[in-house]
Amino acid sequence: MKFNKKLENIDTYEAGKPIELVVREFGIEPKDIIKLASNENPYGCSINVQHAVTEIVPNMAMYPDDSMMKLKEGLSERFDVAEENLIIGSGSDQVIEFLMHAKADENSKILINSVTFAMYEIYAKHVGAEIIKTASQEHNLDEFYALYKEKNPDIIFLCTPNNPTGDAIDAAAIMEFLAKIDSDTLVVVDGAYMEYAQYKDQSKSVSPKELIEKFDNVIYLGTFSKAYGLGGMRVGYGISDARIIKELYKLRPPFNVTTLSLEAASTALKDEEFVNECIALNFEEMKRYEEFANKQKLDIIESYTNFVTLCFCDNIDSTQLSDELLRRGMIVRNLSGYGMNAIRVTVGTKEQNDRFFELVQELL
Structure with a gap:
């Protein structure tokens, strides 16, 4: 075969x-x-999440709310963005998959850090894209920019804080970097661990609202798998310009997040x-x-x-x-x-x- x-x-x-x-x-x-x-x-996860999930178990015969209205409303309020700026995935890695298929193909180039989340490279290979890596172990934005100018990538991934090293980029440095990138290059700011970074050092805290208000070629990724304790529920999200979100929705399968997962994430979001x-x-x-x-x-x-x-x-x-x-x-x-x-x-x-x-x- x-x-x-x-x-x-x-x-x-x-x-x-x-x-x-x-x-x-x-x-x-x-x-x-x-x-x-x-x-x-x-x-x-919090006891409130456990109670909320238990209460809706009898409704398992019904498909999830595919509009994901409750969770979108919560995220919209949390980040002060419009609901049309949001997409929900089965983990933030599903949103990465959507991005790759929406923007890249065998003629594309993807720029990533030398040591970073492995799924960036794996999804790039799904579409046959060329993968460009920095030499530095930790994110060096000067090196990223030099490779951007030389290679003209279609997508750039910035993972901050970075997995698996744990280092983080100053938010101000990210904004300066984005200002130098052309509007046709998609930049992904993966903030899976951002709740930890902003608690430890506010200078590392990236604001999704500020990102999408200043740049229409950037998407911010977040997840409920880490700080919120919902790794088994698989819920992630992307925040971006409405035009990008609209394209990603063309790739989203129906009912991609379960009823239990949506309820768990919506409840967890309230339990700061x-x-x-x-x-x-x-x-x-x-x-x-x-x-x-x-x-x-x-x-x-x-x-x-x-x-x-x-x-x-x-x-x-x-x-x-x-x-x-x-x-x-x-x-x-x-x-x-x-x-x-x-x-x-x-x-x-x-x-x-x-x-x-x-x-x-x-x-x-």
Whole structure:
């Protein structure tokens, strides 16, 4: 059987190893496994979300509200944008897929950071586009601009804070960069971890409203999978000029977000107190990772997210360390596939982090 030739050079995206697989592979009890690999909120979602979802379970025979009115109204109020500036996806990565198919083809060029969210490259390969990468590990906008002038890309992806490194770009620098980009080049500002960045440092806080008021070629992406604790519900969104949103809707399948997911996201959006509590705890625990890294003489990238990236010297192999942690029931993300001798670790609860420190110190 023949398949689309574009698939030949695409690697399957590998999500963080699930707890169920570790149970089967190593015979470890589920209660003894700690997953710090996928940047989920370790405190889960708010009790209000749980109650709201439970209440609508009897309505599961009905299709979701495809207008997504309730969630759009909430996002419109939160960001002070019009509903026609919004599109909702099954995770923000679905919106990335829409963007790629709306703007790019085999004659297009896509500019991304050398180390960043893998789905940018995978979706670019879906349409056969050429992928251009910076040399720098962290976002360097001067380098981005030089490559933009040289290569004339059709889409530019800025992931801030960046996954999997955790660094963030100053909002003012992003605005200066966008002012130099022509209006036919689509710029994607992926703010999946923005709630964490703006809590830690307001200079990193990107305003979607300001973006789309000043530039009609920019789309901002957000998600409910991180700070809001709804990774299992798969809800993301894009905020952009109405003309761009209209084109994306031509690619959106009907009922692409479930009834449960829409209700969960709509309720979570109202519970700012819970989200802020989770973010505050995250940065309290992150200080312990910084202290641990200093004590163990490990390099740690300053993070504006809910994860940390620990980089190793040649005498420590990230793959071997990740495997040994896995055998002990600790799931982290090995970054060797990104060309880094490093691991990415979700900042967990105090107890989860205690166990991580204990195991890594033992192994080192």
